[in-house]
Amino acid sequence: MQQKKWLEKLTEFQENHALEVVLFFIFLSMAMIPGMARVETIVALENMMPASSTPVEGVNNLRAEGIGKDSIAVKISTGNKEDGVQSIHENSTAVYIEDLSNDIRDIHGVTQVMSPLQREGLVDERDQNAVITAYTYVGDSGNEMDRIFKDIENEAEYKMPEGVETEISGVPAVQQRLSSMVERDKNVTTMISLGLVFLITLGLFQGSFSSALMPIIVVALSVIWLYGTMGYLGIPLSTLAGSVAALVIGIGIDYSVHILNTYRFHRRDNTIGEALSEAVGETGVAIVATSITTISAFMAFLSGAMPEMHRFGLIMSIGIGYALLFSFFLLPSVFVLEEKIMKKIHESIDWRHDF
8 A cells, every 4th residue: 555655745746747757768878878888898708707717717817827819810821713813822912811910910919920921830732721820818708819810900901902801700700700799689689670560569559659659669768777887887798798789678667558558548538647556556556566576587587697697687777777767757757747748739730620
């Protein structure tokens, strides 16, 4: 009973200060956007295991002593075009390899470069393929490895002779590709989930664009705040956590749809304030209870030993918490503003019709 009274006071405040509430959340959402750009994607295997585990601790100790390094192999192939260079030892190819080796050596984070012109065993028997090996010392920093990888790609494309092709490989290259895939899949799955949810809610509310849009606003802001929080708190994105946005959208949409549907039902015969009070009062306690149980289930991931599972449980809990927050502290204000805007539009249409 006490919870219902508190929810009624909350809806009354939002009815009286709808514009201020919406502007307040818009301002905070804009402040979250820079944090989204700070989210780092990590895919290194050592990030998926406890730092205290023997293998990870051993690797970190070697890196601290300057022994443990990651290697990137730049494969250089010739003979790809009839009118191009056909051998690694042709003058133009040799100059290209020497210049590329020196340019890679100058990249920040690269500690050593082995050139096939100076080391045996780095050119095949046909003299058509060679490998430049670069050693780096950036540990599990995904952003640094991504920077080095792109710098090497740019250097390899510069002044490349006709008929020469390059390919970058090695564990860091695999990690960089995987990081790009995680980032791409995150964006694609988020957009697809938003689109599908919008279409479903559009059908649920019989083609009402505004009714379908309001739940989307809630979950979209939840995702923005989630990634903004991750960026500001330094919580990285990983392979498992790459799907959290779609999960937050799928779970969080329920809260706003329940409230919106109940509000629409009571609005037929009641004032805005009465409909808001009934909608939040009827569904509020149940929604809070279900969200708490859902968050508790994801928080159970924190009891595991793997940091990857910790991040997933924490991120999901934050995302669902934001969806709950917006459903109660923002959505009723959006209802009120929608009613006021639609009323002014109808009055304008009636005035023009009478004129």
